[in-house]
Amino acid sequence: MLTFIGLGLYDKTDISEKGLACIRSADSVFLECYTSRLMGTTPGELSGYYGRAVHSLYRDDVEQHPEALLAQAEQKNVVFLCAGDPMVSTTHADLRMRAAARGIRTAIIHAASISSAVCGLSGLQNYRFGKSCSLPFPQKNWFPTTPLDVILQNLSLRLHTLVYLDIHDDRFMTVPEAVDLLERMAGDRQVTIPLYVGIARAGSGEPVVRAGNAKAIRSTDFGPPLHILVIPAELHDMEQEYLEVFAGL
Amino acid sequence: MLTFIGLGLYDKTDISEKGLACIRSADSVFLECYTSRLMGTTPGELSGYYGRAVHSLYRDDVEQHPEALLAQAEQKNVVFLCAGDPMVSTTHADLRMRAAARGIRTAIIHAASISSAVCGLSGLQNYRFGKSCSLPFPQKNWFPTTPLDVILQNLSLRLHTLVYLDIHDDRFMTVPEAVDLLERMAGDRQVTIPLYVGIARAGSGEPVVRAGNAKAIRSTDFGPPLHILVIPAELHDMEQEYLEVFAGL
Numbered sequence: 123m124l125t126f127i128g129l130g131l132y133d134k135t136d137i138s139e140k141g142l143a144c145i146r147s148a149d150s151v152f153l154e155c156y157t158s159r160l161m162g163t164t165p166g167e168l169s170g171y172y173g174r175a176v177h178s179l180y181r182d183d184v185e186q187h188p189e190a191l192l193a194q195a196e197q198k199n200v201v202f203l204c205a206g207d208p209m210v211s212t213t214h215a216d217l218r219m220r221a222a223a224r225g226i227r228t229a230i231i232h233a234a235s236i237s238s239a240v241c242g243l244s245g246l247q248n249y250r251f252g253k254s255c256s257l258p259f260p261q262k263n264w265f266p267t268t269p270l271d272v273i274l275q276n277l278s279l280r281l282h283t284l285v286y287l288d289i290h291d292d293r294f295m296t297v298p299e300a301v302d303l304l305e306r307m308a309g310d311r312q313v314t315i316p317l318y319v320g321i322a323r324a325g326s327g328e329p330v331v332r333a334g335n336a337k338a339i340r341s342t343d344f345g346p347p348l349h350i351l352v353i354p355a356e357l358h359d360m361e362q363e364y365l366e367v368f369a370g371l
Numbered sequence: 372m373l374t375f376i377g378l379g380l381y382d383k384t385d386i387s388e389k390g391l392a393c394i395r396s397a398d399s400v401f402l403e404c405y406t407s408r409l410m411g412t413t414p415g416e417l418s419g420y421y422g423r424a425v426h427s428l429y430r431d432d433v434e435q436h437p438e439a440l441l442a443q444a445e446q447k448n449v450v451f452l453c454a455g456d457p458m459v460s461t462t463h464a465d466l467r468m469r470a471a472a473r474g475i476r477t478a479i480i481h482a483a484s485i486s487s488a489v490c491g492l493s494g495l496q497n498y499r500f501g502k503s504c505s506l507p508f509p510q511k512n513w514f515p516t517t518p519l520d521v522i523l524q525n526l527s528l529r530l531h532t533l534v535y536l537d538i539h540d541d542r543f544m545t546v547p548e549a550v551d552l553l554e555r556m557a558g559d560r561q562v563t564i565p566l567y568v569g570i571a572r573a574g575s576g577e578p579v580v581r582a583g584n585a586k587a588i589r590s591t592d593f594g595p596p597l598h599i600l601v602i603p604a605e606l607h608d609m610e611q612e613y614l615e616v617f618a619g620l
Contacts, residue, residue, distance in 0.1 A: 131481055135389035138379060144389060204531050207483060209491030212609050215490070222616050230491045232380055232483035232574055234387070235454060237497060239481045242375070242458030248486060249505070253530055254498045274526070275388070281502055325481055367471050 124195040124221045126208035128233025131325025133162030134171045139301055141231040143202055145172050149198035152191060156181045157213060158205035158289065162326055168203075176203075181213075195226045207235035234236070236350055239324045240284060243331050245364025246354055247301070252281030257300050258288045270307040273315065273353045285351040294347035297322065297332075298340045298361055301351070305336050319352040319369060333369040373444040373470045375457035377482025380516035380574025382422045390480040394421050400442060405430045406462060407454035407538065410597055411575055417452075425452075430462075435464055444475045456484035474565030485551055485599055488573045489533060492580050494613025495568070501530030506549050506600070507537045520558040522564065522602045534600040543596035546571065546581075547589045550600070554585050568601040568618060569593055582618040 125144055130136025137145075145151055153165055155178045160168075169176040179202075183191070194200050202208075202217070208230050209215055221228050240250045255272040269285060271277070276283045285304075287295035297320030308315050317337065322330040322344040332342045333354075365371040374393055379385025386394075394400055402414055404427045409417075418425040427486050428451075432440070450464070451457075457479050458464055470477050488499045504521040518534060525532045534553075536544035546569030557564050564585065571579040571593035581591045582603075606614070614620040 125416060127562070128483070130387060133389075136387050136481070137391065138380075138387055139386050140384035140392060143384065160610045207487040207491060210487060210497040212496065214491075215494045215609060215613050219613060229576070230488075232385070232491065234377070234481035234483060234489065235487035237487050238456040238459060238484035239479075242456060242463075242479045242481065245458070245464045248459040249503045251503075253500055254500075255530070256498070279524070320467070327478070328502055360464060364464050367468055 127231045130233040146203040154204040188324045252276035254284040256286040283353040333365040333371040376480045379482040397450040403453040501525035503533040505535040530600040580618045582614040582620040
């Protein structure tokens, strides 16, 4: 059996009781280390907390050579741990399908995801979010402006946009960096993004949530990663008030 | 202090370790009982599991008369429990603002939400969801068709729609009931919804996930509540394959 278990947002205690019990009764414990990361803990600390060896998996281990993992899951109870709520990314969906093709039973134990946590932290209502997008670090000769297309489409429909910020090796895009990139794109198209909401360390005891225009957000110190950004559409009264009270708008 | 704690999706063990520790050290424990419900447990069982008295709150207690709760939170550590991830609904956002207005410190401890769980269960990719909507039970002289407007707009943008199904007193809308309502709206407008994905008991050990056209879904027995529905846009290859393997498409 192969069970995908979400670790939630920030540290070792964000896992559910159900997930923790499943880890402690498993034969083998694997930790996916490349799509995201819990910033409030380490694989070593997780191993101590679970009382179990934790095997780290990198992209190649999952996407190219999952045979070792799958062979174990044919015989034993194997758990696959990842940050957030499992299976939001196609990588893990592919692994679950490969397991099913080998006749392995699979299950998912859910956990908190940044995609819903932003609602509570910002007061922006869940049902007012449109399509989300990812903002990559620009590379030589590659500066995609599709995130701006998504944002503008959502704004025209009066919908908020959740913008996932790039992680590349050990570099984590910050909210001010993201605002710089989006302002550059918006400037090139001669459009204006009136309001940003930056969020840092969701799920920790000290999340930072700040709302404001580009200038205000770029001068805010959000502290250590992970960061995420929301581009709100025109605010409802309750959203406006919430951002004033909890995000310094 | 007032801490909003999410209970996750289904039973007493879907809470995070962090949330459980916070409940056990709190002075007072309140449970919000009217916006949603954990179908795999009861307030009595939760109380036993926490080793604490659990005070149930109904709509009036939170929206009209939160004074008793807030007065306690001025002096002591009070926790406010709710199904899913806290603060997705404006009701709770309002309570957090009232607390802040009285100078009460607040915090949120996140948990799994159906809004991200549907991705793992269905394989439909998170970033392809547009605006979500709620489908109410029709009442005398009141049969709003706005959910269909949202669905059609999303389909035209090639985006999936998450459709929250109504809960009214002890009546929980089922997936087949929801499909009946949407087919009636679609028939009136002479449009066709080609594919539905129904999900029952997300977060439990035996969730049901079924994809198909209206006829196939209406003849499926999804079992006990809670149910939720997704109207997928044109599927990507990986999504198609996932639904074939895990949802009988």
